[in-house]
Amino acid sequence: MISAQFDRNCCKIDRSLRYGEYFMERAFGEWVWFKGHPQPFLDLVMSHGAVPFGHCHPRLVEALKREAELVDNNYPFPNKNQVELAERLLSVAPLEQDEYEVLINISGSFVVDKAIELSRIVTGKAAIASFDKAFHGSTLSLLPATDACFVDHSELMTEASIKIPFCEESRCPQGSPSSRTCGCLETSERIIKANQSSLAALLVEPIQGSAGNILPASGYLRAIQEICERHNVLFVVDDLQVGLGRTGRVFSIENFGVENPDIIVTHKGLGGGFYPLVALIARKSIFSAVSRNPLNATVFGGAFLNNAFGCGIALEVLDILLADGVLERVKENGDYFLLGLQNLFSNHPLISRAYGLGYVIGMELTSPDEECLSRADIAREIIAEGMRQHVILYSRGGDGERIKLSPSLTMDRAVIDIALEKIRGVVATASESLLLQSVSRPIGGRNRDGTRGLAFAGSS
Ligand SMILES: Cc1ncc(COP(=O)(O)O)c(C=O)c1O
Numbered sequence: 001m002i003s004a005q006f007d008r009n010c011c012k013i014d015r016s017l018r019y020g021e022y023f024m025e026r027a028f029g030e031w032v033w034f035k036g037h038p039q040p041f042l043d044l045v046m047s048h049g050a051v052p053f054g055h056c057h058p059r060l061v062e063a064l065k066r067e068a069e070l071v072d073n074n075y076p077f078p079n080k081n082q083v084e085l086a087e088r089l090l091s092v093a094p095l096e097q098d099e100y101e102v103l104i105n106i107s108g109s110f111v112v113d114k115a116i117e118l119s120r121i122v123t124g125k126a127a128i129a130s131f132d133k134a135f136h137g138s139t140l141s142l143l144p145a146t147d148a149c150f151v152d153h154s155e156l157m158t159e160a161s162i163k164i165p166f167c168e169e170s171r172c173p174q175g176s177p178s179s180r181t182c183g184c185l186e187t188s189e190r191i192i193k194a195n196q197s198s199l200a201a202l203l204v205e206p207i208q209g210s211a212g213n214i215l216p217a218s219g220y221l222r223a224i225q226e227i228c229e230r231h232n233v234l235f236v237v238d239d240l241q242v243g244l245g246r247t248g249r250v251f252s253i254e255n256f257g258v259e260n261p262d263i264i265v266t267h268k269g270l271g272g273g274f275y276p277l278v279a280l281i282a283r284k285s286i287f288s289a290v291s292r293n294p295l296n297a298t299v300f301g302g303a304f305l306n307n308a309f310g311c312g313i314a315l316e317v318l319d320i321l322l323a324d325g326v327l328e329r330v331k332e333n334g335d336y337f338l339l340g341l342q343n344l345f346s347n348h349p350l351i352s353r354a355y356g357l358g359y360v361i362g363m364e365l366t367s368p369d370e371e372c373l374s375r376a377d378i379a380r381e382i383i384a385e386g387m388r389q390h391v392i393l394y395s396r397g398g399d400g401e402r403i404k405l406s407p408s409l410t411m412d413r414a415v416i417d418i419a420l421e422k423i424r425g426v427v428a429t430a431s432e433s434l435l436l437q438s439v440s441r442p443i444g445g446r447n448r449d450g451t452r453g454l455a456f457a458g459s460s
Helices: 002-009 058-070 080-092 108-123 184-194 220-230 252-256 308-321 326-344 375-388 413-440
Strands: 024-028 031-034 041-043 100-106 127-131 162-164 199-204 234-238 263-265 277-283 351-357 360-365 394-396 402-405
Touching: 041 413, 058 308, 080 100, 080 277, 080 308, 100 108, 100 308, 108 199, 108 234, 108 263, 108 277, 162 184, 184 220, 199 220, 220 234, 220 252, 277 308, 308 326, 326 351, 326 360, 326 413, 360 375, 375 394, 375 402, 375 413
Parallel strands: 127 162, 127 199, 199 234, 234 263
Antiparallel strands: 024 031, 031 041, 100 277, 263 277, 351 360, 360 402, 394 402
16 A cells, blocks of 8 residues: 555655665664564664664654754754854864854755855855765755766756866776875876866865765875865865764764865764754855855855754764764774674675775675676665665665665674674675576676576685
């Protein structure tokens, strides 16, 4: 009944991953219950990290009730929660506190938009650069900065945009091992310099979340920041997917020696998974370039600007995150989880490596024969099998060729052990069924022995 209604009434998301077959009824901690499935599912995605401490965290539920009785919306008046939140964010951010101010609004894309608006106003320039395979949001103004591989009908939506290479920790896009001499920095500087007269800002995802949690090469981000400084281009950090403790540090740039960015947009989990609240921290000199004509209301506008209720929840989120030992445990448990994955798949025909930092984790897939079986097909099968075995996984990357995990920051070792066991079983079954499919229904390619289909050596 419900699925018939869904088919009739709702737009379909994630069509290829078929999550639409599962109707969420309730969720708690790491677990989600779907209609028609009495046993819960282990959630290793957590709305791409927007749910920071597991579902319906009791302290956040209490905070929601408390705040709802005190405040709702307050536009255009300042409020106590907003002031406290701004102060707390500044006190933990890797920047010179007195030089910065905080703007709080709704949703990631909306706030990254504000970063672009501010960058254009303060520099008097209009162009925005971003990295290859970046994702910065889904509003129309952000589509050029978001890589075309993530944009629906990109041929209609993205104007020519300025892209620079993201030098990955394990593999430089220019083909050589990542290092200060691999050429990526020179390419980036050449592009930034050539465009400096029109270029307002470079948007930076410190770890490329939607591309599959791709980590930067050592020293790369700091060097890019220096290049931006040299050519008067603002360095704008988009921490929406990997900030707020997910790497074991409050802001992800703390891992990469980057301090005092011109603008930083905080993580989407700041509203605890209940309220779409995001903060933008920028230099005071940037905010003060905005004219204060009372009739202009775009930069400091929006009906939910500085929403007191949302800020109240965010204060509780920071209390939970900054309690003794929480960040340290994210790092330690993240290492433990990653090591477990690396041990499981040290020699696997479909998974070339597991990598990550804290609870930003990815697995890169490999195909014995891309013509026969694409990496995106392998990812889809692993995810579908995950749902059959009650574990929620996700695939990302330019072609959906990486498995991406963003579990609850409070996931402990007992649950990690369950997660590892489930992932082991899922990958084993998915590998087996891909092998069977390719033998019974060859889709191209030829094995070494001349038979059609795929040969899997030692798959487990
Ligand atoms: C790095 C990054 N920037 C911006 C956004 C857009 O945020 P939202 O979906 O809240 O609009 C996302 C969303 O996933 C993101 O990962």
